[in-house]
Amino acid sequence: MIAVACMRMYRRLAAAALVSVACAASAPARAEWPERPVTLIVIAGAGGGSDFTMRLLARELEANLKQPFTVVNQPQASGVVGMTNYTRAAPDGYTLGQLSPFAQYRLAGQASFTPASFTPIAQFNADPAAIHVAQDSPLKTVNDVIGQLRKDPASLKISCGGTCNASWDIPFLSLLMDQGVEVAKVNLIPAQGSAAGLQELASGGVDIVLCSLPETDALASAGKVRSIGVMSDARLERYPNVATVAEQTGKAYTGGTWRAIAGPAGIDPALAVTIEAAIRKAFDSETFQKGMKERGFGAVWRGREDLAAFLVEHDTMTTEVMQAVAAKN
Structure with a gap:
């Protein structure tokens, strides 16, 4: 009786294993990013430095990845609208945005952005005021x-x-x-x-x-x-x-500004690495470097880990300066 019971259990387990293998075989493999168009939100209006540099980067990404990278200008509320929209998007890599100085929004009571609000991807620019x-x-x-x-x-x-x-x-x-x-x-x-x-x-x-x-x-x-x-x-x-x-x-x-690419908090680290690599390839391209130089914009690179540390530094420094201004008032 024990042998018969064991045989029945073996058959059930074997059948379950076959079903699992069949399901795994039929399940689609995880698609490589990007498999569809990507939105890039610029937190400033058309015609300025943010617009130019983001569009220059988008053109290189499109050429390399064979998917549209649609640049959308959202300067309303001094850029708070654009930054809010992409930080609230699904963390799937298909809505990214310009990351530039952000700590002032929280300190001025306009938004609640902190370094934890973003998935930092890469910095590509810095310019003096x-x-x-x-x-x-x-x-x-x-x-x-x-x-x-x-x-x-x-x-x-x-x-x-x-x-x-x-x-x-x-x-x-x-x-x-x-x-x-x-x-x-x-x-x-x-x-x-x-x-x-x-x-x-x-x-x-x-x-x-x-x-x-x-x-x-x-x-x-x-x-x-x-x-x-x-x-x-x-x-x-x-x-x-x-x-x-x-x-x-x-x-x-x-002092001055810097521009980077970020996404909403929660992007899978493996996906963030993939996006960073794509941006690095675009950044290193002759066309991007030439375009930045011809227009006088500084091509400065920070990868995702260095950018994450820099965001904390930026938040701390901005807080100190604005508190000093408030104290002066």
């Missing part, structure tokens, strides 16, 4: 700006883009604080990206725009905009006539 005025502006140097703001902090309309507590303006506000300006009274005006701010500058609506140098190329060539200082350690090769802030004030002030 610069100070721009209209071509016919009486402001000729950074010291002219500082001097006027010391006398009357609210006398100049300063377009900073985004939340006015981000990559371009935090270094500038640190400079003003250090130079004795009452930053609580400075007239900061948000714009939906650098392109919008520069158009306002050219039309006389604002006195100063804070953004990168490459973003001014078209209006500078048209004789509408003039750059009076860059917040870098040395003059940029492409812009040798733009003096550093350190040259003009006698003290080094550096």
Whole structure:
């Protein structure tokens, strides 16, 4: 009886094993990313540096991966809308977005982003902040700006883009604080990206725009905009006539923005590695590197692990600066 029972159990187990093998054989293999179009959300308007660099990267990804990479501009609420949309998307690698300075949103009460809100993939760009005025502006140097703001902090309309507590303006506000300006009274005006701010500058609506140098190329060539200082350690090769802030004030002030690709929290690490490798291939391509250089954008690489550590540093530094500004107020 025991032998018969054992034989029956063996047959049942064998049958179950055959069913399992059959199911496994019929189940589709996990598809390689990407098997369908990918959406890339830009958190700034069309025509600016974020738009250009993200589209340049998207073109390379499309060429390499043979799938559309659709760039969608969502600058509303200074980029909060775009960042919110991709961090709330399914963590499947098919909705990714621009990751740039984000800590200011939480500190200003606009959103709740922290480093844990994202799956960092790769950084591909970094650029120093610069100070721009209209071509016919009486402001000729950074010291002219500082001097006027010391006398009357609210006398100049300063377009900073985004939340006015981000990559371009935090270094500038640190400079003003250090130079004795009452930053609580400075007239900061948000714009939906650098392109919008520069158009306002050219039309006389604002006195100063804070953004990168490459973003001014078209209006500078048209004789509408003039750059009076860059917040870098040395003059940029492409812009040798733009003096550093350190040259003009006698003290080094550096800072700027960075751009990266990220997805919502929870992307499978293996998938994140696959996406990172695709972005690295696009980044290393001759076309991408040439396009960045021709437009004067810094091609700077950070992989996913280094970027994750950098996000924590960014969050900490931004918190310290904004608390200092608040304390000054």
